[in-house]
Amino acid sequence: MPATSVAGHNTDALIVLSGDCGGIVVMPKLNLNRVEMPRQDPIARGKNFNEVALGYTPEMAAEEAERCIQCPKRPCVEGCPVSVNIPEFIKALREGDMPEAVRMLKSKNSLPGICGRVCPQESQCEEVCTLAKRDAPIAIGRLERYVADWEQENKQAVESPTSDQPEPTGKKVAIIGSGPAGLTAAADLVKLGHSVTIFEALHVAGGVLMYGIPEFRLPKAIVQGEVQYVTTLGAELVLDAVIGKIDTVDELLANGYDAVFLGTGAGLPMFMNLPGENLCGIYSANEFLTRTNLMKAYLYPEYDTPLGMGNRVAVIGGGNVAMDSARCALRLGAKAVYIIYRRSEVEMPARREEVENAMEEGIIFKFLTNPTGFLGDGRGWVSAMECIEMELGEPDDSGRRRPIPKPGSEFVIKVDTVVVALGTTPNPLIASTTEGLETTRWGTVVADEETGKTVKDRVWAGGDIVTGAATVISAMGAGRKAAADIDKFLRSN
């Protein structure tokens, strides 16, 4: 129910909100002027991989925090998948007690520097913010980032993680995968006194945060800071360890681990099985982004991994992965970058902020368009993409209107690089090498939503491996719930 007797935007008087805030509450001034965060100029940033959003200054953070009306109903906390104490950390921030703001934030979210940058706040905490009903919600994500960045710069001011060593329980837990789900589960379990080993298949930890999300959106130093935090807590990190190839989950369980948490994500790229899809110049988003971000192809030849970047790039898809690919292509020197999306703008699953950033940077959006095939140049390289226009029909299972091809609307667009960003499913390696795991027809592992427990004894799972490609915060939340349940199990045995 919308607030009633609210005065106009510019009134200096106290205002009264009713209904949603639980009865009549007297509130301070309602300031609807959200403090914008400075960003790099769109033209300049299209040529570099530096972070786009520059963060609040202390003054900006204070001003934005001041807007929070500290409403007693706290809808934001419910909107947050891990129930961060949002009003409390904002209150501490505006009282100038930064260490307290950090503690408040970190008591629920061990990766605030990451979440502040990449969470889809507009569909979570900020969507339900009381101010959102009037106009601009509190910029919770930006404040979260501000507090986390302050902590990075002022580490010593906050109590060190090793200050109160937990009583060792003598129990061993193996965490498979070092994405947000695995890192969160690991941090929670070491803090509870268990001995934790994280096994990561790649040569660096961090999962999608390292190989997928680009530097200009999430600086890798921040991710590595969080990884280091987990190892300084006492978790052991084993890189280059592909579970299922070296030890299997069953072998880990037989060789001394009391419990295993699967946080291996959804890393298998989907292709469309269209004619010409194996032509050179056609990449999965995973390959394109891995070469760019993890292997640092944007610094080639200082780094050894190349990336064949053409002039006209089509990115197929409408999610975060597509936005990231398109914006990387631009920064790698492409002249024209198209996003090819089969539905319309409103259905795009990407974070709103990143869509706006991409548009500002000059990415060209072709909505209601679907590829139907790829044409080669006679030497094995892609030279054009065949497309068809779409229109929206009845809503499908996802609630979004189903795109249907418009007969006779076929056309060809000239491209020399294509990135297929149509989503990912879990890698079957773990499920196929582990006895007795239950999987769905999408290859996700079945686990209890509240506890992460799988049907297999002593095995838990969480994050994208259970949900399919989702969000950082939901993966963290799943890691946290599983850690709590693993702890309960270990203590009762």
Place this chain on the structure above:
Amino acid sequence: MYKILSREDLAPNIHQFEIEAPSIARKAQPGQFIIIMVDEKGERIPLTIADWNRENGSIFLVFNVVGQTTNKLAAVQVGESIMSLSGPMGLPAEIDKFGTVVTVTSGYSVVTIVPVVQALKEMGNRVISIMRAPTMDSVFGQEHLGAMSDELIVTIGDNSCNGEPNFVTEPLEKLLKAEQIDRVITVGPVCVMKLVASVTRPHEVKTIASLNPIMVDGTGMCGCCRVSVGGKTMFACVDGPEFDAHEVDWPSLMARRCTYASNERGWSQYRCLDCAQW
């Protein structure tokens, strides 16, 4: 970090390293490979596990110096370490009692095929190995392969492979005509494998090729290694590297292998070892 325990220079630009990697040594099977990254700025490249010593916790790699990473690797000395090594990747070679098996190898694969030959012998197969080197002074690995095989045929051919039956295909053709061959296994440059497939096809002899597309992760995550086999897209790192050679789309594999030919450093001096395809 993974320490180089020993190294041997087998021929010009062909080196063999023994590297400390206990968890990989423990699980390695014939035909599997690892992904190696020399240093922090390096590229991830696949190399076959040529042999392993489970007690010592070490694996052996044999590589041909062709570009940036293999040059970097060749510069690493005994006692020094490389940054990353992961595996064993890929499915193990298919080993069964087939009857008479012919292997056709060229270059590094003369050494990397040995565990496969050994496993085939242990299953009771008769194994005839055909190996090829471009010139007399680039012959290596023949003693070891010969000792493992029932018969060894060494061919020397120059760098051209424009369909001339001047090297591996000639003895292979003879064998196919002379006796019952139940399976052919080929590993090596793409053009050699492609020629082998074309020679065995009319004889309807099951032929297996171990494909070597460009790879990144080696775990099925990127799709860089995709190959078209029997009209279906497969990821060589997880569905292979062995595939039915008669079903492989060779032109596509050749083109994809050359994806970075034009921006690799020094590519102008480099030509595919066998077919100078670009």
